[in-house]
Amino acid sequence: MRFIIAIGVFVVAAILLGIGVTQKLFFSGPEMITLSAEVKPNTPYMVIGGKTLTLHGNTPYITVSGASKGNFVGYGRTDDVKAWIGSDDFDALGYSTNQSKFVLAEGKPLVEDPENPALTELPEQTVISPAGSDLWLGEANAQKAATVPTELDKSMSVIIASDGTANAPGDVTISWPLPSAVPFATGFIIIGGVLALVGLILYLWALRHDRNSQGPRRRGSGPKPPKPRSLSMPKPKSLVSAAAKGRRALPRGSSFVALGLAGVLTVGLSSCSPFQAPQAPAEQATPSATPTPGIEGEPPAVTERQLGVILEKISTVVSSADSTLDANLSATRLIGPAQEIRAANYAIRKVDGGVPALPALAASPITFVMPQATNAWPRQVIAVVQNEKDPSVPTMGLMMIQNSPRDNYHIEYLVTLEPNASVPTVAPANVGSALVMPDSKLLMISPDQLSAAYGSVLMQGEASPYYGLFDLTADTLVTQVGKTYKDQKIGSLSGRASVEFSQSPGTGVPMGLATLDSGAIVTVGLNEVETVKPTEAGASVSLEGQAKTLSGISSSPTGVESTYGLQLAFYVPPLGSTEKIRLLGYTQGLIAAKGL
Known part of the structure; x- marks a missing residue:
C-alpha cells in the first residue's frame, strides 16, 4: 500500500508539472514589452517624461549604458527633476507612437517654464552629478x-546622466512587465515539484519499511523440527535469472531510480520556469495615497518612502561621524543648533574619552511624518523616530530642511521628546502641511518671538510677562535650568564669585508647520550664557568637567564664560485659543567655553 501511495503522488506530480510546463511553453505569451533606443545626447543630462514611461504600465525597468565615466538613472517628480537641472542644458527623450521610435529633442529649461514661476529663481548650481x-x-x-525598477505615474520623470560633465549615456532600454496569460501555470509547477519531493520521501519510507520487515525472526525455545530430505535433483544454476516477484522483487538500486525521477522532475521545474524580471526591492514600493476630502494644495515635500531613504542616509553619515568624532562629516547632514552641540561633544570626547556620546540618530521606525506642502524651496519636514521595543533609545524629533534642489536635506533641530508630549492632529503625510512664517500673527505668539518668550520664563519664572502663555505642568526643562536652578547656582557661589546669566538667539532660524487646528509645531534655538567672575582680589575661577575640557584652561583670574545651546520644539496654539503653549521636546548641551 505504501508503494501504491508513493506512485500515486508521483503520478499527480507528473500531471501537474506537465500542465504547468505546457502552459508556460505554449500559452504564456511574452513576459515583457521592451523598447530600446540608441541616441547621442549632446548634454550632460537627459530626461524621459512620464507619458513615455507609462506607455505600457506604471512599473517599468529602466536600463541605461554607453557612457565611459559611469551611468546614472534616477526618477522623481517631474518638477523636482526640472528643478534639479535648473538652467543647465538637457535633452528630452520621448517615444513617437506615430513613427514607432524614440525621438531626441532639446529640453526646455525650467527658468523658461511659465507653469512653475516659483521654481525659476534658483541659486547657482554647484553640484553637477545627480547621484x-x-x-x-x-x-x-x-x-x-545601471538598472532601476520604478513605480511611477505621468507626473514623474527619469533623469539620466554620466558624471555631470560628460554627455549622458545614450543606450536606453525600458521594459514593462506584462500580466501573465496563464496565471495558474506557475502554481501548477510549484505544486507539482513539491508533490514530486513528497512522493520521493514516501517511496524511500516504504522501501525502508519493507526491508526492516524482512529481517531475521526469533524462533521458540523448543527443539527444531526435523529437516525433510529432498528427493529431487538440484537444478543447475542458470546464468540468466528470472525476474523476482512480490515484495522481495525490489532491488537495492530502486532508491537510486526514485532519486533520479525526483531529480528529473526538479530539473524540469527549474528549467521550465519562465524568465522573471528582477523584482523591485521592498523599500521601493510606494504607499498608496489616500486623498483627503477638502484639502487641496501643492504636493508634500517628500513621500513617506522617500523620507525613509533620506533618514537612512543621514543616520549612516552621523553614525560614522560619531564613531570617528569627525565634525566635518557630521556637518554634511547637520546644520545650525544640531551641528553645534554634536561638534562640541566631539571636541570634548577627543580630550576626555570618559564623556558620554550623544544619543545615536536612528533611522527607523518613523512614527510621525509632517512634510511641508510645497513645490518650491526651501522645504521643511518634521519627523519622529521612536523605537518602542528599546526603551533605552530616546524618542527623537527631527526638523529637516532642504534649501535648494541640489542641496540634500539637513537636520537643523534634533530634540528628545518629552515623555508625555501630545501633538494635535496634523494633515496626512500624503497631503502635507502649510508653512508658518516666522512673523505670523495668526498664532498665540509668532515663531520669531517664541525663543525670547520662553527664555524669559527660564530667567524670571513667574515674574516673566510670558509666564501665563506656557503650560509648565509637564515641562522638565524648567525644573532643570529654570529660575529655581539659577537662584541655587548663584547662592552656592555667593561670597566667592559672582554668577550672571544671559541669553541670545540660537543660530537656527525658527521653523514651523501648521496643524489642522490652525496652530503650529515650531522649533527654535536659544543660547544661555553663564558667566562666572571672582569677587576677591587675587582669586581665580576654576573650571571643571566639560567646560574645562572644551576651553582648554583649568582656571582664570578674570572669569569664565560657558555657552549652552538649547534646541526647543513647541506646540503653539492659534490666536484666541484657550490652550497654552506646550514644550514637546528639547536638547541641551555645552557648545562653547572660554576664559575672560
Missing part, C-alpha cells in the same frame, strides 16, 4: 549598465 540626491524616489549608478 545621491534626496529628490529621487529611486536611483541606480553603475560603471557599465
Whole structure:
C-alpha cells in the first residue's frame, strides 16, 4: 500500500508539472514589452517624461549604458527633476507612437517654464552629478549598465546622466512587465515539484519499511523440527535469472531510480520556469495615497518612502561621524543648533574619552511624518523616530530642511521628546502641511518671538510677562535650568564669585508647520550664557568637567564664560485659543567655553 501511495503522488506530480510546463511553453505569451533606443545626447543630462514611461504600465525597468565615466538613472517628480537641472542644458527623450521610435529633442529649461514661476529663481548650481540626491524616489549608478525598477505615474520623470560633465549615456532600454496569460501555470509547477519531493520521501519510507520487515525472526525455545530430505535433483544454476516477484522483487538500486525521477522532475521545474524580471526591492514600493476630502494644495515635500531613504542616509553619515568624532562629516547632514552641540561633544570626547556620546540618530521606525506642502524651496519636514521595543533609545524629533534642489536635506533641530508630549492632529503625510512664517500673527505668539518668550520664563519664572502663555505642568526643562536652578547656582557661589546669566538667539532660524487646528509645531534655538567672575582680589575661577575640557584652561583670574545651546520644539496654539503653549521636546548641551 505504501508503494501504491508513493506512485500515486508521483503520478499527480507528473500531471501537474506537465500542465504547468505546457502552459508556460505554449500559452504564456511574452513576459515583457521592451523598447530600446540608441541616441547621442549632446548634454550632460537627459530626461524621459512620464507619458513615455507609462506607455505600457506604471512599473517599468529602466536600463541605461554607453557612457565611459559611469551611468546614472534616477526618477522623481517631474518638477523636482526640472528643478534639479535648473538652467543647465538637457535633452528630452520621448517615444513617437506615430513613427514607432524614440525621438531626441532639446529640453526646455525650467527658468523658461511659465507653469512653475516659483521654481525659476534658483541659486547657482554647484553640484553637477545627480547621484545621491534626496529628490529621487529611486536611483541606480553603475560603471557599465545601471538598472532601476520604478513605480511611477505621468507626473514623474527619469533623469539620466554620466558624471555631470560628460554627455549622458545614450543606450536606453525600458521594459514593462506584462500580466501573465496563464496565471495558474506557475502554481501548477510549484505544486507539482513539491508533490514530486513528497512522493520521493514516501517511496524511500516504504522501501525502508519493507526491508526492516524482512529481517531475521526469533524462533521458540523448543527443539527444531526435523529437516525433510529432498528427493529431487538440484537444478543447475542458470546464468540468466528470472525476474523476482512480490515484495522481495525490489532491488537495492530502486532508491537510486526514485532519486533520479525526483531529480528529473526538479530539473524540469527549474528549467521550465519562465524568465522573471528582477523584482523591485521592498523599500521601493510606494504607499498608496489616500486623498483627503477638502484639502487641496501643492504636493508634500517628500513621500513617506522617500523620507525613509533620506533618514537612512543621514543616520549612516552621523553614525560614522560619531564613531570617528569627525565634525566635518557630521556637518554634511547637520546644520545650525544640531551641528553645534554634536561638534562640541566631539571636541570634548577627543580630550576626555570618559564623556558620554550623544544619543545615536536612528533611522527607523518613523512614527510621525509632517512634510511641508510645497513645490518650491526651501522645504521643511518634521519627523519622529521612536523605537518602542528599546526603551533605552530616546524618542527623537527631527526638523529637516532642504534649501535648494541640489542641496540634500539637513537636520537643523534634533530634540528628545518629552515623555508625555501630545501633538494635535496634523494633515496626512500624503497631503502635507502649510508653512508658518516666522512673523505670523495668526498664532498665540509668532515663531520669531517664541525663543525670547520662553527664555524669559527660564530667567524670571513667574515674574516673566510670558509666564501665563506656557503650560509648565509637564515641562522638565524648567525644573532643570529654570529660575529655581539659577537662584541655587548663584547662592552656592555667593561670597566667592559672582554668577550672571544671559541669553541670545540660537543660530537656527525658527521653523514651523501648521496643524489642522490652525496652530503650529515650531522649533527654535536659544543660547544661555553663564558667566562666572571672582569677587576677591587675587582669586581665580576654576573650571571643571566639560567646560574645562572644551576651553582648554583649568582656571582664570578674570572669569569664565560657558555657552549652552538649547534646541526647543513647541506646540503653539492659534490666536484666541484657550490652550497654552506646550514644550514637546528639547536638547541641551555645552557648545562653547572660554576664559575672560
